[in-house]
Amino acid sequence: MTYSNALRLGAVCLAFSYQSAWAEAPPQVNQVELNRLLAEDRLTAFEHAFEAGDEITEATYTLKDGAGAAVAAGQSFTRLPRADLTGTGEWAMHFPTREGGPQAQSCIACHAAPLANGAGPMAVNVAVDPLHTGDPSQFLERNTLHLFGLGAVQRVAEEMTMDLHAIALLAADQACADQAPVTLDLTTKGVGFGNISAQPEGGGDACTAKLDRSQIKGVDPDLVVRMFGWKGNHSTLRAFARNAAHNEMGLQAVELVGQKDGDYDGVTEELSIGDLTAVTIYMAALERPxxxxxxxxxxxxxxxxxxxxxxxxxxxxxxxxxxxxxxxxSLPIESARFSEPSAVPGFAEDSLPDGSDAMAQGLYAQMPLWFDLTSDQPNNRIDQADGTVVQLGSFPKRGATGATLTWYSDxxxxxxxxxxxxxxxxxxxxxxxxxxxxxxxxxxxxxxxxxxxxxxxxxxxxxxxxxxxxxxxxxxxxxxxxxxxxxxxxxxxxxxxxxxxxxxx
Ligand code: HEC
Ligand code: HEC
CATH class of the missing domain: 1.10.760.10 (Cytochrome c-like domain)
Structure with missing residues (x-):
């Protein structure tokens, strides 16, 4: 098959999937059921989550399913942030606070170019007003990002974060051991993030080190590498998807609002814990560019x-x-295992935004759903004439456990x-x-x-x-x-x- 054929067929397929999604109710994924599958066979659980995530991101959600929000009397969708609407249950009063929308019924309504899960044309640019200024001159304009290969992005960010945290701990330990100030470069995977200094306070076992974070560069002072969104204000795919569902579509996940109706549309439990696990696994395991x-x-x-x-x-x-x-x-990945939920500080969530305990909801960082970034992606596998399979959707292996991410970013x-x-x-x-x-x-x-x-x-x-x-x-x-x-x-x-x-x- 030639490349242009593939693209043409892709377009046909896209049209078809729009149609079928219209007719079908979006699936509901049960996290407990997913965990049961995981205990039996990790790959089956992974495939189940991937397929469900595919359906959820393509499905067209209706008002009955919880899409939309009570923007104002008789209005459920809006392309403009409406911080001016402060009436009971109206736009500005939703919880958690809205940034924009809701303005779409499906993820792929925006993530559509040149194919499903892709970027977005100008026409679906999003306007957000995170500070609720109500002033169009202050609105932020955002073009839609593509969703391909993102599991490896989170993995690199996790590993960089672990390295940076380890350097900060080392600086503190050395300062106490030497009873003298210590400054260490914050460098991980060859990328420099400034430096961190530690000043010992007290001697012996009582010593604690005071960290000076003022020379940290290019990352938040907590040294958590956040790569999702143009601004890089989210560390995990799960958190980004949870917010996207709320802001862009008015779909409020249980883990965001519990049993409450934060957007006053009369529907609760709009996305389950399992739904977001599935969407996360799906995006993480999409083929790489x-x-x-x-x-x-x-x-x-x-x-x-x-x-x-x-x-x-x-x-x-x-x-x-x-x-x-x-x-x-390109950047190296030491461990090519993408895990949902993550166990890495800054990526792990002990409690969910609604205040509930993650483990009580079936999300176990010690028993995550995981897949291998170098082999498990289902898409873009090419069967060759000689019987071998080229996994064009997966990331190249690096050493026994690692991968290489060719991403053109530091x-x-x-x-x-x-x-x-x-x-x-x-x-x-x-x-x-x-x-x-x-x-x-x-x-x-x-x-x-x-x-x-x-x-x-x-x-x-x-x-x-x-x-x-x-x-x-x-x-x-x-x-x-x-x-x-x-x-x-x-x-x-x-x-x-x-x-x-x-x-x-
Ligand atoms: C109304 C259009 C729209 C809809 C609908 C939409 N998105 Fe997005 N998406 C965007 C825009 C715009 C961005 C860039 C946002 C930013 O930088 O703040 C984005 C960014 C993302 C990113 C970050 C990608 C990266 O590399 O940083 C993820 C993940 C994502 N969207 C997932 C979803 C999911 C899952 C859904 C459905 C639940 C969804 N989006 C629905 C417009 C949309
Ligand atoms: C100092 C760091 C830096 C350097 C050097 C740099 N870029 Fe960028 N580049 C960025 C950032 C940050 C963005 C996103 C800016 C934005 O969207 O406002 C970006 C965006 C881009 C984009 C748009 C990507 C997209 O998806 O919309 C292209 C293309 C690009 N750069 C190419 C280049 C080329 C070619 C060079 C060398 C001539 C270059 N950049 C040098 C940081 C850099």
Missing amino acids: TSLLELADLGLHDLTKDERARIERGQERLAQAQCTACHVP FRRHDMGPGLADPVDAFGFGASVWPTRSLAGVGSTGPWLHNGHATTLRDAITAHGGDAMVSKQAFLAMESPEQEELIAFLENLVIVNLDPEEEGH
Whole structure:
């Protein structure tokens, strides 16, 4: 099958799945049942969760299912944040506080380009008002991100967080052992996050160290690497999905509001604990983005010798222009096991947002549903003529237990200058500060940048400023054929789904 065939078939399949989702009630996943399956056979439980997550993200939820919210009398959906509506049970009074919407009935209504679970066109840009200013000039505009390969992203963030926490502990221990101040660099996977200092207080066993966090860079002072969302304000896929369901669709999960009706739409228990586990596993195990070079090597895409050479030179240009200082091509993963729930501090939740105990709800960090990022992804498996299978959806193995994530990001935040600032600093770490956006799949996800305002890759590059100013200037200083090579390399980073007849969309 050629690559363009796959894309065409993908479109047919998408239309079909819209239709079928309309007719079917969304599934309800029971976490206890999932745990029972897990105890019997981990892979069966994983597959069950993946398939249910697929259905949930595609299903079209109705008012009866709990979609929508009491925006105002007789109004259940809104594309604009309505902080002005403060009447009983109206938009501004919902709990937890809304940021925007609800404005959609399904996840894939927005995550749709170029295929289901992808990014979004300009038309479904989202306006959010996290500070409830009610003032359109303060609204944040967001373009939809794609959902492919995200399990590995959470895994890298977890491992970086563990490393950074270990360095902070080491600084404290050393300061006490030496009875002298200690400063250690916060470097993990080759990426620097500033430094941390420890000052001993008291001697012997009574010694405690006071940590100075003022020189921490590119990450929150708690040293938890948060990569989800353009702003990087969520550490886990589960938390992001829970908020997306609430804000974008008005689907309030049990773990968010318990048995209460926080959006006054008359429906409770709109998403179960198991539903969110399934959605999380599904997103985590979606196929990774790929490249035209990789597809050509597998005989799935035609590239002339010239085209191939151009793309390869473009990859060198990316390094030449120092884009790779932030868009770090790949990062190692020590353990390729994605676990839901996570046991890593900053990612684990002992209690859920509704105040309930996670274990009492069937979420056991010590007995998680897990899958292997190097082998278990169901999508983009290619049966070859010689009987071997290429797992294009999985991440390449690294050593006995690890994987490699080719993501073109350093997983840290940078100040991108006033041209890329939000109108307001809603999250407290700078309106123009963003984690390095991945370039994986970037050839398939236009329009680009957090607000979708760049309609070409060139525009996305020339909008860079702040910490990326030198790099942008290096790009602009190149001859135009060199610039085009760099862009050809970016265009080669694509998202494809090769098994459209299968369940996996
Ligand atoms: C109304 C459009 C819309 C709908 C519906 C929607 N999303 Fe999103 N999604 C977005 C936008 C916009 C972003 C970027 C948000 C941001 O940066 O704050 C996003 C980002 C995400 C991300 C973060 C990806 C990353 O790499 O950081 C996840 C995960 C996600 N959505 C999951 C979901 C799930 C699951 C659903 C359904 C329950 C859903 N979304 C429904 C528009 C939507
Ligand atoms: C200082 C770090 C840094 C450097 C250097 C840098 N970038 Fe970026 N890049 C970012 C961040 C952060 C974003 C997200 C900005 C936003 O959306 O407002 C981004 C976004 C992008 C996007 C849009 C991605 C999308 O999905 O919308 C492209 C394309 C891109 N960069 C290419 C490049 C190229 C090419 C270079 C070198 C000429 C470069 N970048 C240099 C940090 C950097």
